[in-house]
Amino acid sequence: MRKSREFLVESRELGFVRVSIVILFLCISSFSFAQKISATVDRDKILIGEQIELKILVTDVDKNTADVSQWFNLPDSFNHFEIVKRLPIDTISNSGLVSYSQKIMLTSFDSGYWQIPAANVSFNDKQSINAMPINISVLPVDVSNLKDYHDFKEIIEVKKETDWLFIGAIAAAAIVLAIFIFFLIRYLKKRKSKPKAVLKQFGIKEVLQQLDALQQKNLIQKNQHKLFFTELIFICRNFSDQQLNIFSANKTTDEYMLLLKNKIGNEPTQIKYFQLLRLADAVKFAKFIPSNIECDEAFANAKTFVQTIYNFQFAKKV
């Protein structure tokens, strides 16, 4: 009897140990596999064609021990649902653990009570977790009480408002412009009618001063004939250009003489000036060194030329 009672006690103790081992094993396994999954929707009732946001969230993933190997994958069309948009999977890292989440926009075009299947995620250690399936009610749209389209209405004519301020501004600007043009024309007429003798007088004085300055440089005495004739012709050409309103800087001597022909006002002066131009060309391009008398004559001819052309042009204008 005692033996049987001892045996009973032993077998009870053995059973307790076994249950404890099973509970311990379950606890260890539940601690070693702590990832959580949730699948949520923003609404569980929609009208046909309305959108639902499905959010799948997997948390507490230890990437070092078991990372996600296969993500929950829904086909584009399933169980009366259509996927409208699939956002990328977001990863959030927090104190060594990682959370994954994905948002999927769904819709349905069939009325009824439909189920989104349980979201399932697998891990590297061949474990997998499932979320609960979600039921969605898709309600038909009541078209019986939709309002009719509005009728076409006649175009309503809008009366133009007269912008008196704008018209006034334009009128004022026109008056100011007219006054300005009136005074401008009056000024230009006055300017035209004024003889330019004073200005021209200054021109001849200036050119004669330039010639005197050239003479005072004593270039002939310094055997710088080429420079002397270059400057002499430059002064004369500039003055004739100014007086006759021509541009001779790009003209050769022959072309320049053609421009001057019959515009100097005195035939002998013209001949002498043309001779001076030829002499200057000889000095400039043919190494000719004229005598001092020839140089003096050339200088005198240049002076006569500027004076003659000035007098002729002045007389013409007056």
Add this chain to the structure above:
Amino acid sequence: MQTAPDIQELNQRIQFNSQFVDRLRNELAKVIIGQQYMVDRLLIGLLSNGHVLLEGVPGLAKTLTIKSLAQAVDGKFSRIQFTPDLLPADVIGTMIYNQSKNEFVVRRGPIFANFILADEINRAPAKVQSALLEAMQEKQVTISEHTYKLEEPFLVLATQNPLEQEGTYPLPEAQVDRFMLKVVVGYPNKNEEQLIIRQQVQGFDIPTVSKVITTKEIIECRDLVRQVYLDEKIEQYIIDIVFATRYPDQYGLSKMKNMISYGGSPRASINLALAAKAHAFMNKRGYVIPDDIKAIAKDVMRHRIGLTYEAEAENVTTENLIDDILRTIQVP
């Protein structure tokens, strides 16, 4: 015009030696009506030892002028009609086998003459053009292992037809640059055309051209042409003109900047100076004046300026650009 003693002496020699120019003009005028401009440019090429590229439509007496010039100068004339199947050996010559002597002998090509007319030069492939242009530059030809000097005066007058560009091989810019002058041959005027009709249709005997000068005298004249005085101011004028084609904005020609893809090479400056000297010689002067430069500027420069697409789109020609440059650059 008065000149320095040395130039005075040169003037006298030039006046004596250049007398043939008028005689030559008169002699050529017997057979060629009009085309005085072309004749003068050929003479400039002849006197300054530069080759001439003639451009003009067919029938403007280009060939006749060159042939007549060769007769008047008593030089050997040879004409090469450039065709697509022409080979370099057809121009410079080749080695042929002499059966009787049992050896290869040199057969000289048509390039061995004083006056070469390369007719329609753009119709032959590049290798033939190169063979000719190399001979033009070096004045010698190598056949097999032997090098032969070409006889002086050696003047190549090439023609180009501006029309019918299909199937042609336009001369590359580098090769066109070797021609001293590019002359655009124009149509004769009404009176000249009338005389041409009378000469050709009414059965008058076309006069023959007599010898006016020998090749030896031409070579002597060339020496004289080189002695023509070119003043520093004229040199500067030439440089300004050529530089204006390269850097137009520096000369107040900014508008031209987008029109020119490349400007004149130093060869342009050299040829401008040489041609101006020849022009002065022909005008019996021992020194160059700006008029000489202006007179030959277009013929020397027109093939040495590259136009951009923009210029071509606006129908701007190199002549227009040269005119603008000459209008802008200050004459010394």
